[in-house]
Amino acid sequence: EIILTQSPATLSLSPGERATLSCRASQSVSTFLAWYQQKPGQAPRLLMYDASKRATGIPARFSGSGSGTDFTLTISSLEHEDFAVYYCQQRSKWPPGITFGQGTRLEIK
Amino acid sequence: EVQLVESGGGVVQPGGSLRLSCSASGFTFSNYAIHWVRQAPGKGLEYVSAISFNGDSTFYIDSVKGRFTISRDNSKNTLYLQMTSLRVEDTALYYCVKDWGNGVSTYYFDFWGQGIPVTVSS
Numbered sequence: 685e686i687i688l689t690q691s692p693a694t695l696s697l698s699p700g701e702r703a704t705l706s707c708r709a710s711q712s713v714s715t716f717l718a719w720y721q722q723k724p725g726q727a728p729r730l731l732m733y734d735a736s737k738r739a740t741g742i743p744a745r746f747s748g749s750g751s752g753t754d755f756t757l758t759i760s761s762l763e764h765e766d767f768a769v770y771y772c773q774q775r776s777k778w779p780p781g782i783t784f785g786q787g788t789r790l791e792i793k
Numbered sequence: 794e795v796q797l798v799e800s801g802g803g804v805v806q807p808g809g810s811l812r813l814s815c816s817a818s819g820f821t822f823s824n825y826a827i828h829w830v831r832q833a834p835g836k837g838l839e840y841v842s843a844i845s846f847n848g849d850s851t852f853y854i855d856s857v858k859g860r861f862t863i864s865r866d867n868s869k870n871t872l873y874l875q876m877t878s879l880r881v882e883d884t885a886l887y888y889c890v891k892d893w894g895n896g897v898s899t900y901y902f903d904f905w906g907q908g909i910p911v912t913v914s915s
Binding site for chain 1: 837838839840843852854888893900901902903905906907908
C-alpha cells in the first residue's frame with residue numbers, strides 16, 4: 685500500500701497569507717494525486733486532480749504542483765472560508781489501491 | 794443538481810449486518826463508477842470499495858474483503874453496500890461518492906453524499 689504523509693499536521697495562518705501544504709508518497713504515484721477540502725460537519729470537496737488541475741468551480745487562488753512522490757497544494761491568499769482540513773489522495777495501479785493522507789488542519793492564527 | 798443520499802445506517806452489535814443504500818439523482822447514474830469512503834469519528838478518510846459504471850468490476854480494501862459486498866441497480870439509480878461480520882473498527886460515517894470520470898473509473902471523487910453513520914458496539 686502506498687502511504688501518503690501530509691505536513692504539517694496543523695498550519696496556523698492569517699487571512700491574506702499564503703498557505704503551502706505538502707503531501708509525500710511512499711513511492712511514485714506519477715501525477716495521480718488529488719486534493720480535497722473538508723469543513724466541520726460537511727463532506728469533502730474535490731479541489732485538484734491529476735496533481736495540478738483545478739476541479740470545476742474551484743477558485744484560482746488554489747493551485748497544485750508536483751509529481752512522483754512530492755506534491756504541494758498552495759493557496760495564494762487565504763480567505764476566511766479556506767480554513768478547513770485538507771486531504772491528499774492517490775490512486776495507483778500497482779500496488780492497486782486508493783489511499784488518503786492523514787490531513788492538514790489549516791486554522792486561523 | 795447532483796445528489797447522493799445514503800440510508801440504512803445505524804447501531805449494530807459486533808458480528809451483525811447492515812445494508813447501506815445510496816440513492817442518486819441529477820446525473821446519468823449508469824455512466825459513472827461509484828465508491829464508498831468512510832470516516833471514523835474524529836479521524837481521516839478511508840477508502841472502502843468501488844463498483845464500475847456497469848457493475849462488472851468491483852474493488853475492496855483488504856480489511857473488508859469477504860465481509861462487504863458492493864452492488865448497484867442502474868434501473869433504480871441506487872448503490873448498495875452489504876456489510877456482514879461487522880467489527881468495532883468498522884464504526885464510521887460512510888460516504889457514497891461519485892467518480893469524476895464518465896464511462897471510466899478515474900478514482901477521483903467529485904460529488905459526495907452527506908454520509909450515514911454506522912456504529913458497531915456491544
